[in-house]
Amino acid sequence: MPEFRSGRRLDQPRSNRRFTLNIDPEAFGRISESLARFLGTGTFLFWQTLLVIIWITLNIVAVKLAWDPYPFILLNLAFSTQAAYAAPLILLAQNRQDDRDRISLEEDRHRASSTKADTEYLARELAALRIAIGEIATRDYLRGELDRLRADLDDGSATKPKRDKPSVKAKPPAKAALAAKSSMDENVTGAPRQRPDE
Numbered sequence: 001m002p003e004f005r006s007g008r009r010l011d012q013p014r015s016n017r018r019f020t021l022n023i024d025p026e027a028f029g030r031i032s033e034s035l036a037r038f039l040g041t042g043t044f045l046f047w048q049t050l051l052v053i054i055w056i057t058l059n060i061v062a063v064k065l066a067w068d069p070y071p072f073i074l075l076n077l078a079f080s081t082q083a084a085y086a087a088p089l090i091l092l093a094q095n096r097q098d099d100r101d102r103i104s105l106e107e108d109r110h111r112a113s114s115t116k117a118d119t120e121y122l123a124r125e126l127a128a129l130r131i132a133i134g135e136i137a138t139r140d141y142l143r144g145e146l147d148r149l150r151a152d153l154d155d156g157s158a159t160k161p162k163r164d165k166p167s168v169k170a171k172p173p174a175k176a177a178l179a180a181k182s183s184m185d186e187n188v189t190g191a192p193r194q195r196p197d198e
Contacts, residue, residue, distance in 0.1 A: 029096050036093035039086055 038044055055075055059066050068074040 029092060032089045033093040033096060036086075036090045039090065 052075070055068070056072065059068050059072065060070075
């Protein structure tokens with residue numbers, strides 16, 4: 001059985017040995033944007049206008065140097081080439097700007113949705129706090145209750161008799177016993193008895 005001596009493995013694909021030009025799309029996009037910005041400035045318009053005036057003047061005045069006679073075909077070809085490259089560069093720059101705007105819009109939309117969710121959460125928390133505060137006794141409520149209790153205590157102390165002073169005058173013990181005995185005798189016989197000292 002013949003052996004493969006090439007050193008190439010059969011389980012791996014063959015590498016692409018053709019010449020390829022690798023262009024970084026980001027770098028090319030940045031260059032196209034800078035060119036598109038420069039094409040839209042007044043500086044570019046000034047220098048282009050100055051170049052056209054010099055071109056036409058030299059081709060009309062200097063007959064011996066007239067490399068582009070009157071119809072100015074070479075100048076038209078230069079403008080056509082410039083337009084052929086400027087239009088795609090401007091479109092590429094606009095596409096990149098559209099991509100950036102789209103990403104920015106998505107970020108703004110995400111930020112707005114998170115802000116809305118945070119606002120709704122805070123609104124729910126505030127509503128819960130209002131309900132909780134409604135059940136808490138406030139300073140004015142406590143002050144009113146204390147004033148009402150003080151008024152009730154003041155009214156109650158004015159109507160109740162004072163306990164430190166006796167309401168009946170105390171009699172001497174001997175006379176008190178005789179008075180109690182005579183009141184009992186009156187209850188039994190119905191006629192008052194004469195006290196011995198009277």
